[in-house]
Amino acid sequence: MSLLRVCCTAARGFASRRVFLESTMNTAGLRPAGYASGGVTKDKEPLKKAKTPQGRFDMEETESKSKDVLERFPDDVNPETKEKGGPRGPEPTRYGDWERKGRCIDF
Amino acid sequence: MAAVCAASRVLGTKILSCKSLPAVCQANRQLHFSIYGKRGDAKISDGVSNQYPVVDHEFDAVVVGAGGAGLRAAFGLSEAGFNTACVTKLFPTRSHTVAAQGGINAALGNMEQDDWRWHFYDTVKGSDWLGDQDAIHYMTEQAPAAVVELENFGMPFSRTDDGKIYQRAFGGQSLKFGKGGQAHRCCCVADRTGHSLLHTLYGRSLRYDTSYFVEYFALDLLMEDGECKGVIALCMEDGSIHRFRAKNTVIATGGYGRTFFSCTSAHTSTGDGNAMVTRAGLPCQDLEFVQFHPTGIYGAGCLITEGCRGEGGILINSEGERFMERYAPNAKDLASRDVVSRSMTIEIREGRGVGPDKDHVHLQLHHLPPQQLAARLPGISETAMIFAGVDVTKEPIPVLPTVHYNMGGIPTNYKGQVITYKDGQDHVVPGLYACGEAGCASVHGANRLGANSLLDLVVFGRACALTIAEIDTPGEKLSPLKPNAGEASVANLDKMRYANGSTRTSEIRLNMQKTMQSHAAVFRTGDVLKEGCVKMESVYKSMDDIKTFDRGIVWNTDLVETLELQNLMLNAVQTIVSAEARKESRGAHAREDFKDRVDEYDYSKPLQGQVKKPFEQHWRKHTLSYVDPETGKVTLEYRPVIDSSLDAEDCAAIPPAIRSY
Numbered sequence: 001m002s003l004l005r006v007c008c009t010a011a012r013g014f015a016s017r018r019v020f021l022e023s024t025m026n027t028a029g030l031r032p033a034g035y036a037s038g039g040v041t042k043d044k045e046p047l048k049k050a051k052t053p054q055g056r057f058d059m060e061e062t063e064s065k066s067k068d069v070l071e072r073f074p075d076d077v078n079p080e081t082k083e084k085g086g087p088r089g090p091e092p093t094r095y096g097d098w099e100r101k102g103r104c105i106d107f
Numbered sequence: 108m109a110a111v112c113a114a115s116r117v118l119g120t121k122i123l124s125c126k127s128l129p130a131v132c133q134a135n136r137q138l139h140f141s142i143y144g145k146r147g148d149a150k151i152s153d154g155v156s157n158q159y160p161v162v163d164h165e166f167d168a169v170v171v172g173a174g175g176a177g178l179r180a181a182f183g184l185s186e187a188g189f190n191t192a193c194v195t196k197l198f199p200t201r202s203h204t205v206a207a208q209g210g211i212n213a214a215l216g217n218m219e220q221d222d223w224r225w226h227f228y229d230t231v232k233g234s235d236w237l238g239d240q241d242a243i244h245y246m247t248e249q250a251p252a253a254v255v256e257l258e259n260f261g262m263p264f265s266r267t268d269d270g271k272i273y274q275r276a277f278g279g280q281s282l283k284f285g286k287g288g289q290a291h292r293c294c295c296v297a298d299r300t301g302h303s304l305l306h307t308l309y310g311r312s313l314r315y316d317t318s319y320f321v322e323y324f325a326l327d328l329l330m331e332d333g334e335c336k337g338v339i340a341l342c343m344e345d346g347s348i349h350r351f352r353a354k355n356t357v358i359a360t361g362g363y364g365r366t367f368f369s370c371t372s373a374h375t376s377t378g379d380g381n382a383m384v385t386r387a388g389l390p391c392q393d394l395e396f397v398q399f400h401p402t403g404i405y406g407a408g409c410l411i412t413e414g415c416r417g418e419g420g421i422l423i424n425s426e427g428e429r430f431m432e433r434y435a436p437n438a439k440d441l442a443s444r445d446v447v448s449r450s451m452t453i454e455i456r457e458g459r460g461v462g463p464d465k466d467h468v469h470l471q472l473h474h475l476p477p478q479q480l481a482a483r484l485p486g487i488s489e490t491a492m493i494f495a496g497v498d499v500t501k502e503p504i505p506v507l508p509t510v511h512y513n514m515g516g517i518p519t520n521y522k523g524q525v526i527t528y529k530d531g532q533d534h535v536v537p538g539l540y541a542c543g544e545a546g547c548a549s550v551h552g553a554n555r556l557g558a559n560s561l562l563d564l565v566v567f568g569r570a571c572a573l574t575i576a577e578i579d580t581p582g583e584k585l586s587p588l589k590p591n592a593g594e595a596s597v598a599n600l601d602k603m604r605y606a607n608g609s610t611r612t613s614e615i616r617l618n619m620q621k622t623m624q625s626h627a628a629v630f631r632t633g634d635v636l637k638e639g640c641v642k643m644e645s646v647y648k649s650m651d652d653i654k655t656f657d658r659g660i661v662w663n664t665d666l667v668e669t670l671e672l673q674n675l676m677l678n679a680v681q682t683i684v685s686a687e688a689r690k691e692s693r694g695a696h697a698r699e700d701f702k703d704r705v706d707e708y709d710y711s712k713p714l715q716g717q718v719k720k721p722f723e724q725h726w727r728k729h730t731l732s733y734v735d736p737e738t739g740k741v742t743l744e745y746r747p748v749i750d751s752s753l754d755a756e757d758c759a760a761i762p763p764a765i766r767s768y
Contacts, residue, residue, distance in 0.1 A: 069485045081273075087265075092298075102487025104400060104413065106278075
């Protein structure tokens with residue numbers, strides 16, 4: 001019976017416990033070294049927002065989009081070849097093989 | 108609380124039964140799938156083994172593998188009314204087809220005037236006249252219809268301004284039989300044609316009532332009197348054995364890139380179909396033709412585009428020397444792919460490789476201005492950081508020749524039926540079909556053209572379904588099968604599960620991969636290949652001493668990896684022995700000691716006055732390899748190439764000539 005109880009509590013509490021641990025670890029790691037001693041040490045970097053599941057989804061939409069190296073064409077139409085819905089970025093077959101992000105996909 | 112207790116009780120009983128009860132009692136536990144609807148005729152039999160529960164299923168057709176070709180065959184059969192099962196070790200959308208992001212060729216004629224006969228010529232020439240012209244005729248003639256059919260299924264091809272499918276120039280395609288300049292035949296879906304193809308086919312297949320058996324590892328074919336009567340498979344989820352009895356079996360299990368140390372294929376490309384056919388005593392065709400790419404990232408296996416060298420990147424050995432200047436003084440790093448691959452391999456063999464094992468070379472890009480690199484090759488710094496862990500503006504990328512595609516496979520005719528060659532004639536094996544990369548129809552011959560393999564998948568997947576619909580009718584009674592059919596496979600499974608030798612599976616696999624990479628890769632000469640054959644024999648024998656650790660039967664990945672290693676071994680020995688025997692250079696099989704093609708006539712000179720060489724003395728023929736699974740000994744036979752197209756008036760066959768681009 002104790003084995004079963006351990007199993008069921010483990011199964012139920014596992015998900016919530018993992019999130020709990022993650023958030024405490026995050027905040028603990030982010031406190032600067034002299035915090036407990038209460039000295040006048042200034043923070044070298046500003047405190048980051050704890051990445052709780054809710055906080056994670058609050059990231060800016062534009063932030064992730066600008067990191068994409070291959071830009072979308074306006075309306076997905078390639079201005080030179082007038083191809084609709086084609087590959088982004090420069091023409092993939094310009095070197096004789098099918099290139100994307102420096103990788104050769106087909107040759 | 109009650110629900111939780113009930114759940115934990117079930118959990119508890121499962122835990123207990125796996126540990127304490129003996130194997131025999133597990134036959135009484137609940138099977139993981141509920142038997143309902145058409146699966147109602149699945150019966151548990153104990154004719155095979157009293158240790159392993161074996162479930163028997165009866166279908167009209169079984170398809171092994173659910174990649175592009177497998178899915179097309181499966182729903183083609185369901186559409187024709189057959190009760191079809193699709194047995195796959197991966198979820199359909201995880202098959203390796205999803206990684207094929209290049210385009211698909213078809214002579215639709217949207218960009219300029221085009222004719223499928225010109226596509227036929229290009230493919231025959233690309234295969235170095237080793238492709239069977241009837242199969243190539245079938246594929247290129249069906250290509251436009253196949254692409255339009257895919258588009259009707261919902262595949263979102265990229266479009267021109269007036270709404271037709273946009274085609275671009277790719278893959279050695281020309282107009283007017285090579286005389287009319289570059290042809291634009293390659294259709295694509297943004298950057299992910301293979302991904303989109305697979306998802307389209309999977310979505311379409313759900314309309315029909317194919318029974319999917321996902322995460323079932325096919326062990327062997329059930330052969331009786333030279334006829335294929337089904338497949339025996341291991342359900343990975345609960346460890347039960349299933350026998351799928353069917354009048355028609357279609358093999359679409361993909362290639363075997365994982366026999367080499369560096370390959371672009373997924374870890375699951377282990378040539379299971381080729382091995383199943385070999386164990387059934389049937390031949391595999393042209394396994395020595397393996398397509399390599401010179402610059403694949405060491406360890407990761409993805410390929411770096413030739414554009415890097417085109418923009419000024421150079422290949423460096425351990426001495427910091429730009430070694431391509433020695434091998435190709437004029438073209439240097441821009442020499443053709445096979446020259447570059449061979450030069451890299453020679454440098455590595457002579458000890459000038461880099462890294463702790465000295466088994467690769469460097470591709471240097473940091474001497475180029477970073478803005479130029481980012482402008483001309485956007486995304487390369489990201490690729491290099493993710494896959495090689497290097498900053499491309501400061502360090503070189505480690506590269507080595509990498510396997511990309513296997514042209515060889517299970518020999519079939521143009522209809523997709525598996526054939527054997529006896530007494531000078533092709534004989535069809537009743538009940539067995541093959542398509543996709545696993546099959547060898549042979550459309551790619553000695554070298555595959557870019558964007559032709561996705562076409563191969565859909566055309567021959569459909570061809571298998573059509574042939575079965577032509578020959579067979581749904582609902583036919585199955586011929587009787589011996590009650591102990593599949594016994595040997597289960598015995599082998601049991602042996603591997605309790606294997607207690609001294610070498611682990613991963614060590615033997617690494618030995619095999621390194622041996623194949625250093626002996627059967629791009630650089631092939633007689634001595635190197637012979638040495639490789641001897642080493643592969645000893646690696647094969649070391650399989651007797653294998654050790655596995657997981658003794659369970661539920662989701663035993665150690666066991667499945669060991670079975671996959673057995674399959675890889677059979678493919679590897681056939682590849683290297685066939686390569687050693689073929690004393691010529693043709694397409695992807697290039698030998699240093701026999702640099703020319705050896706055909707029945709010398710096609711570089713006028714044919715008049717030449718004596719035709721007998722079949723035994725020339726090499727324009729298919730290799731058929733058989734293996735004795737006990738000893739690993741390979742026997743080779745040869746089969747002539749089919750030189751006539753399906754309809755000589757409609758499409759004239761192309762007589763052989765010297766291949767030059």
